[in-house]
Amino acid sequence: xxxxxxxxxxxxxxxxxxxxxxxxxxxxxxxxxxxxxxxxxxxxxxxxxxxxxxxxxxxxxxxxxxxxxxxxxxxxxxxxxxxxxxxxxxxxxxxxxxxxxxxxxxxxxxxxxxxxxxxxxxxxxxxxxxxxxxxxxxxxxxxxxxxxxxxxxxxxxxxxxxxxxxxxxxxxxxxxxxxxxxxxxxxxxxxxxxxxxxxxxxxxxxxxxxxxxxxxxxxxxxxxxxxxxxxxxxxxxxxxxxxxxxxxxxxxxxxxxxxxxxxxxxxxxxxxxxxxxxxxxxxxxxxxxxxxxxxxxxxxxxxxxxxxxxxxxxxxxxxxxxxxxxxxxxxxxxxxxxxxxxxxxxxxxxxxxxxxxxxxxxxxxxxxxxxxxxxxxxxxxxxxxxxxxxxxxxxxxxxxxxxxxxxxxxxxxxxxxxxxxxxxxxxxx
Amino acid sequence: xxxxxxxxxxxxxxxxxxxxxxxxxxxxxxxxxxxxxxxxxxxxxxxxxxxxxxxxxxxxxxxxxxxxxxxxxxxxxxxxxxxxxxxxxxxxxxxxxxxxxxxxxxxxxxxxxxxxxxxxxxxxxxxxxxxxxxxxxxxxxxxxxxxxxxxxxxxxxxxxxxxxxxxxxxxxxxxxxxxxxxxxxxxxxxxxxxxxxxxxxxxxxxxxxxxxxxxxxxxxxxxxxxxxxxxxxxxxxxxxxxxxxxxxxxxxxxxxxxxxxxxxxxxxxxxxxxxxxxxxxxxxxxxxxxxxxxxxxxxxxxxxxxxxxxxxxxxxxxxxxxxxxxxxxxxxxxxxxxxxxxxxxxxxxxxxxxxxxxxxxxxxxxxxxxxxxxxxxxxxxxxxxxxxxxxxxxxxxxxxxxxxxxxxxxxxxxxxxxxxxxxxxxxxx
Numbered sequence: 001x002x003x004x005x006x007x008x009x010x011x012x013x014x015x016x017x018x019x020x021x022x023x024x025x026x027x028x029x030x031x032x033x034x035x036x037x038x039x040x041x042x043x044x045x046x047x048x049x050x051x052x053x054x055x056x057x058x059x060x061x062x063x064x065x066x067x068x069x070x071x072x073x074x075x076x077x078x079x080x081x082x083x084x085x086x087x088x089x090x091x092x093x094x095x096x097x098x099x100x101x102x103x104x105x106x107x108x109x110x111x112x113x114x115x116x117x118x119x120x121x122x123x124x125x126x127x128x129x130x131x132x133x134x135x136x137x138x139x140x141x142x143x144x145x146x147x148x149x150x151x152x153x154x155x156x157x158x159x160x161x162x163x164x165x166x167x168x169x170x171x172x173x174x175x176x177x178x179x180x181x182x183x184x185x186x187x188x189x190x191x192x193x194x195x196x197x198x199x200x201x202x203x204x205x206x207x208x209x210x211x212x213x214x215x216x217x218x219x220x221x222x223x224x225x226x227x228x229x230x231x232x233x234x235x236x237x238x239x240x241x242x243x244x245x246x247x248x249x250x251x252x253x254x255x256x257x258x259x260x261x262x263x264x265x266x267x268x269x270x271x272x273x274x275x276x277x278x279x280x281x282x283x284x285x286x287x288x289x290x291x292x293x294x295x296x297x298x299x300x301x302x303x304x305x306x307x308x309x310x311x312x313x314x315x316x317x318x319x320x321x322x323x324x325x326x327x328x329x330x331x332x333x334x335x336x337x338x339x340x341x342x343x344x345x346x347x348x349x350x351x352x353x354x355x356x357x358x359x360x361x362x363x364x365x366x367x368x369x370x371x372x373x374x375x376x377x378x379x380x381x382x383x384x385x386x387x388x389x390x391x392x393x394x395x396x397x398x399x400x401x402x403x404x405x406x407x408x409x410x411x412x413x414x415x416x417x418x419x420x421x422x423x424x425x426x427x428x429x
Numbered sequence: 430x431x432x433x434x435x436x437x438x439x440x441x442x443x444x445x446x447x448x449x450x451x452x453x454x455x456x457x458x459x460x461x462x463x464x465x466x467x468x469x470x471x472x473x474x475x476x477x478x479x480x481x482x483x484x485x486x487x488x489x490x491x492x493x494x495x496x497x498x499x500x501x502x503x504x505x506x507x508x509x510x511x512x513x514x515x516x517x518x519x520x521x522x523x524x525x526x527x528x529x530x531x532x533x534x535x536x537x538x539x540x541x542x543x544x545x546x547x548x549x550x551x552x553x554x555x556x557x558x559x560x561x562x563x564x565x566x567x568x569x570x571x572x573x574x575x576x577x578x579x580x581x582x583x584x585x586x587x588x589x590x591x592x593x594x595x596x597x598x599x600x601x602x603x604x605x606x607x608x609x610x611x612x613x614x615x616x617x618x619x620x621x622x623x624x625x626x627x628x629x630x631x632x633x634x635x636x637x638x639x640x641x642x643x644x645x646x647x648x649x650x651x652x653x654x655x656x657x658x659x660x661x662x663x664x665x666x667x668x669x670x671x672x673x674x675x676x677x678x679x680x681x682x683x684x685x686x687x688x689x690x691x692x693x694x695x696x697x698x699x700x701x702x703x704x705x706x707x708x709x710x711x712x713x714x715x716x717x718x719x720x721x722x723x724x725x726x727x728x729x730x731x732x733x734x735x736x737x738x739x740x741x742x743x744x745x746x747x748x749x750x751x752x753x754x755x756x757x758x759x760x761x762x763x764x765x766x767x768x769x770x771x772x773x774x775x776x777x778x779x780x781x782x783x784x785x786x787x788x789x790x791x792x793x794x795x796x797x798x799x800x801x802x803x804x805x806x807x808x809x810x811x812x813x814x815x816x817x818x819x820x821x822x823x824x825x826x827x828x829x830x831x832x833x834x835x836x837x838x839x840x841x842x843x844x845x846x847x848x849x850x851x852x853x854x855x856x857x858x
Contacts (some may be wrong), residue, residue, distance in 0.1 A: 003735075005520075007500065011471070014530060035767075040449070041441075043549055048430065049430070049433060065498070091434075136801070340466075355682075367461045369463065386525045
């Protein structure tokens with residue numbers, strides 16, 4: 001029997017998982033600082049629920065892992081955390097709004113494996129239901145900025161409003177039924193050349209004049225305020241004006257919160273359920289234009305899903321844990337290999353003294369372990385060194401007698417004999 | 430379309446998840462203090478790998494969720510975290526031993542749903558490979574004690590060694606091939622009456638004389654040392670003596686670590702892959718004898734699974750998150766409903782001052798949010814109260830002008846006007 005992983009999934013080794021936990025802890029901490037509470041929905045859902053109206057679209061359903069339980073019910077693995085969230089809202093009608101929740105969990109897509117795309121990956125989402133005000137968006141953008149600052153990643157954030165983009169396309173002479181299709185082309189703006197965009201627009205029946213008009217309108221100016229002012233002069237439809245009003249409100253809020261964004265009227269985001277603000281965070285100086293977090297407002301999705309007459313204005317943000325992980329891995333020379341800070345090596349018959357030191361350090365909240373398996377001191381030191389454990393603590397007869405230890409800094413090689421009670425401050429510097 | 434959950438799975442609401450996170454954080458912290466590193470294996474595994482030799486047994490394979498991917502490969506959801514761990518060890522032959530890892534993750538069993546048994550639940554495991562010494566066991570028992578002390582749960586821990594139990598049964602005149610079957614009956618000791626045990630033993634061909642002998646030997650004495658001494662006098666086989674030697678070593682270690690255990694020679698634990706020490710933690714004063722954590726030594730499992738000639742001595746401990754959760758939920762009058770500590774309510778035209786206070790508090794690591802959605806102050810206060818948010822912060826014209834806020838303690842109803850800069854210490858008391 002050959003040991004193999006399923007296709008498209010991977011193990012996260014301890015050194016990778018230590019970094020991944022660091023990322024997730026930063027995200028969760030900032031979600032909670034902003035009043036988001038944890039929720040956990042199951043990995044397994046009913047396929048009929050996940051495939052009902054507006055639940056992710058036909059494309060995603062083709063990539064859903066399906067199976068039957070022993071009672072022959074058709075089940076599936078969730079493909080995102082948003083649709084199960086809508087299901088949760090619908091099954092808990094007494095929830096007090098606004099309801100702010102975050103969820104960290106595995107999601108699954110049985111799709112093609114290209115450029116590191118996995119069939120199982122971690123999502124880290126925050127969503128709020130019940131706030132129409134743009135402060136909801138501003139807060140989520142603030143969370144993204146706080147997280148990426150903490151993780152020392154240089155990023156920039158593009159923001160748009162679907163109402164504005166719809167209006168731009170509609171007012172450029174595109175017939176209503178073609179608008180969404182044209183937006184899909186505009187969405188490729190930063191991935192393919194301008195020539196190819198023109199070509200694709202032409203194929204979709206948009207002549208050069210109208211294409212030019214679109215290009216003039218979606219251009220980003222020097223400042224967000226200039227972009228806003230330019231569009232305020234050009235756009236006439238009620239929908240467009242509403243989008244611009246929302247964008248003005250959002251810009252005011254992010255300025256007050258000290259959050260930096262770029263208003264980019266060409267930003268679309270593929271998914272069709274967005275109704276207003278959309279945003280996407282990118283890595284600065286990255287060869288690939290890879291989004292490491294994104295979200296937007298979807299005021300109709302939950303309502304359509306639930307199919308009642310209440311309003312469920314909603315905004316969400318999703319962190320791309322795996323892309324963030326890859327970016328951070330590249331920045332670091334070497335990953336931390338262990339959470340262990342000190343490795344205690346009893347010499348000769350001094351296991352009891354070592355156990356005492358071990359217990360004391362653990363009480364002081366220092367992750368440590370004791371040499372039990374290795375036969376010789378040199379093998380024990382090699383072991384500690386192979387895991388990059390920063391300190392070894394050696395306890396021989398003399399040390400044990402005097403309540404002291406020999407502390408070896410594994411990075412510098414420096415050794416010194418110190419009293420047991422001074423260990424903590426030497427290890428945590 | 431009616432919104433429903435799949436059978437046997439459930440949502441974990443924010444108030445439940447806050448408690449669950451508290452439990453998991455306590456466990457993870459203690460795993461890391463003891464030198465265990467995080468590992469993440471995928472939720473999806475190949476069925477042929479998970480069903481190969483020694484991988485959980487026939488019973489568990491019947492309860493495995495199976496499905497095929499688009500390439501028609503037979504996959505499944507993991508039913509535990511131990512077998513994927515063995516798979517990981519086998520695929521990473523350069524890992525330095527001893528290797529200590531922990532994993533928190535969802536596992537799945539398509540079994541009967543009785544008394545709250547779920548088809549998807551969370552496991553929290555620590556396993557170490559490469560240590561034959563009983564210190565590995567002692568450390569895991571120490572982790573369990575530290576976690577349950579921190580969570581304020583009264584528990585007791587029973588410990589045995591399979592070699593001792595095997596010897597007891599063998600030396601009571603039971604033929605070798607019947608030993609494991611008889612142990613399955615002994616395992617029911619604390620669940621069914623002594624009469625029923627006698628009856629079952631009789632049905633399995635054990636006469637009263639031999640049954641009496643077994644009962645005499647598996648009896649727990651006043652102290653662990655007495656139990657040990659008694660058995661040392663009665664047991665003659667090499668295997669039994671080896672088990673008693675291991676038990677003595679373990680008792681020495683747990684005494685040194687200050688870990689309390691009960692040596693109970695009748696403890697078996699169902700699973701057949703255990704080769705030495707077995708342990709099980711129970712709730713004190715609980716009506717149901719429900720195990721909230723268990724584990725043991727399995728020195729052959731990984732070797733048999735990998736099928737090479739190396740030795741892989743291993744010990745593991747698994748926390749029963751859902752049982753712990755239920756026990757803690759019963760102890761508490763009311764669950765925490767939110768992570769939010771303060772709800773800021775701007776009055777009149779003072780949103781800017783409120784945003785300032787909000788930003789300041791978040792910088793000081795206080796989870797808080799601002800009233801955006803509620804139309805009136807009384808509705809905002811009701812909202813805060815419905816989530817049991819401990820403090821409301823009201824900011825009107827006077828307060829905004831003077832850099833002050835009105836702080837309302839939602840539990841006592843007390844209100845006072847204080848300076849912005851004193852907020853943190855009032856909220857964190």
